[in-house]
Amino acid sequence: MIEEVPPGHEHHTAAGAQREPGELSPFQAVNRFFEQAADHLHLGDDLRAVLGCAYRELRVQIPLRMDDGSGRVFIGYRVQHNGARGPFKGGLRYHPAADLDEVRALAALMTWKTAVVDVPFGGAKGGIICDPLTMSPAELQKLTRGYLRMIDHIIGEKRDIPAPDVNTDAQTMAWIMDAYSARHGYSPAIVTGKPIELGGSLGRAAATGRGLVYCLAEAARSLQLDLDGARVAVQGFGNVGSWFARLVGVLGCKVVAVSDVGGGVSDGRGLSILAVQEHARHASTVAGSPGTEPISNAELLELDVDVLVPAALSRVVNGANANAVRASVILEAANHPVSFGADQVLADRGITVIPDILANAGGVTVSYFEWTQNLQQFRWDESRVNHELQKTMSTAWRRVHERATRDKVSLRLAAYATAVASVATAERLRGYI
Numbered sequence: 502m503i504e505e506v507p508p509g510h511e512h513h514t515a516a517g518a519q520r521e522p523g524e525l526s527p528f529q530a531v532n533r534f535f536e537q538a539a540d541h542l543h544l545g546d547d548l549r550a551v552l553g554c555a556y557r558e559l560r561v562q563i564p565l566r567m568d569d570g571s572g573r574v575f576i577g578y579r580v581q582h583n584g585a586r587g588p589f590k591g592g593l594r595y596h597p598a599a600d601l602d603e604v605r606a607l608a609a610l611m612t613w614k615t616a617v618v619d620v621p622f623g624g625a626k627g628g629i630i631c632d633p634l635t636m637s638p639a640e641l642q643k644l645t646r647g648y649l650r651m652i653d654h655i656i657g658e659k660r661d662i663p664a665p666d667v668n669t670d671a672q673t674m675a676w677i678m679d680a681y682s683a684r685h686g687y688s689p690a691i692v693t694g695k696p697i698e699l700g701g702s703l704g705r706a707a708a709t710g711r712g713l714v715y716c717l718a719e720a721a722r723s724l725q726l727d728l729d730g731a732r733v734a735v736q737g738f739g740n741v742g743s744w745f746a747r748l749v750g751v752l753g754c755k756v757v758a759v760s761d762v763g764g765g766v767s768d769g770r771g772l773s774i775l776a777v778q779e780h781a782r783h784a785s786t787v788a789g790s791p792g793t794e795p796i797s798n799a800e801l802l803e804l805d806v807d808v809l810v811p812a813a814l815s816r817v818v819n820g821a822n823a824n825a826v827r828a829s830v831i832l833e834a835a836n837h838p839v840s841f842g843a844d845q846v847l848a849d850r851g852i853t854v855i856p857d858i859l860a861n862a863g864g865v866t867v868s869y870f871e872w873t874q875n876l877q878q879f880r881w882d883e884s885r886v887n888h889e890l891q892k893t894m895s896t897a898w899r900r901v902h903e904r905a906t907r908d909k910v911s912l913r914l915a916a917y918a919t920a921v922a923s924v925a926t927a928e929r930l931r932g933y934i
């Protein structure tokens with residue numbers, strides 16, 4: 502299922518690709534990655550049991566008076582997967598497929614992601630089952646405030662800190678900050694990804710895309726990839742995909758294809774991303790950008806490129822197309838863009854996959870910087886934010902790559918093993934088990 506999402510949101514298209522028959526559920530799939538790491542680390546059954554499920558899952562109803570006078574009840578969730586390393590942290594998504602299993606999977610990914618980059622947070626995720634594209638700004642504001650009312654008792658500046666995700670943005674965070682502050686006093690650190698004017702961090706909007714570029718640069722150095730003139734295809738042109746496409750040129754790569762829900766465009770000589778962005782601003786899709794060739798989302802995934810960057814949907818690389826992928830590197834900008842089965846196929850085919858919990862961790866890393874700035878009532882300039890982000894991404898890459906080389910395992914298994922070991926140690930030190 503592909504939804505159109507207004508520009509400026511965390512991802513252009515939303516998660517929730519159709520599940521193949523017999524395919525694992527999103528949480529089962531993420532947990533299989535966890536179990537592989539647990540096997541690799543010889544983790545005891547006690548810790549496996551603790552880390553294999555969420556600390557707490559809250560389901561709430563949000564009654565809403567719609568603009569047309571009708572009454573509706575929306576269902577929302579907040580899953581707090583693990584809090585051993587710090588306050589729960591993770592985004593809030595508005596999507597028809599944001600069911601409990603999807604939100605639980607995304608919460609678990611946040612636990613492993615914050616541990617890989619070693620920011621002092623646990624993992625959480627929120628979701629509301631809704632179709633935001635059919636709702637007015639007034640309805641969305643009421644929905645957000647209603648959700649906040651229902652989860653108010655389990656979040657806090659030092660307890661659980663939401664952020665933007667699919668179909669939510671800085672405006673959504675501003676409403677949450679306002680509603681929470683009205684109850685508890687001025688609390689900018691209750692959410693990250695806020696507008697700059699309300700205490701957001703400089704550099705947060707670009708952070709996930711920029712972090713991907715830093716990660717790719719490190720990967721190229723370690724794996725001896727020649728990025729000069731390398732061909733890159735980006736699926737998804739929302740916040741993450743568009744920032745990445747704009748910034749990746751500094752590595753010498755050329756972006757030869759981008760796509761979104763409305764279709765895609767390609768140019769073998771390299772696209773002008775600013776021109777494509779300008780077109781998308783008016784047309785609400787990259788499709789039809791002047792001077793480009795049309796390409797479908799499915800074709801883009803199978804393009805003969807050096808680096809494929811899925812930046813939108815979950816499980817877009819799956820059993821149906823894993824054998825047709827021709828890129829030599831997949832940089833996972835979206836959360837869980839490669840299904841569990843496809844991951845094995847890609848590994849067997851010798852394709853390097855730079856896993857989501859490492860590659861796209863720039864967003865939550867700058868969320869951490871935003872949170873520290875809020876707690877200190879102090880603002881960093883953008884160069885400091887970007888410099889600290891680069892340090893964090895480089896260190897994380899090195900830890901993961903060293904483990905992958907030493908243990909002769911994939912980058913995904915090395916990233917999970919790094920994360921699981923760190924969370925398991927925190928569980929033990931706290932005396933939980």
Ligand code: GLU
Nearest residue numbers: 591592664666864865868
């Ligand atoms: N939604 C983003 C992610 O999936 C950012 C989460 C955050 O900053 O807390 O990583």
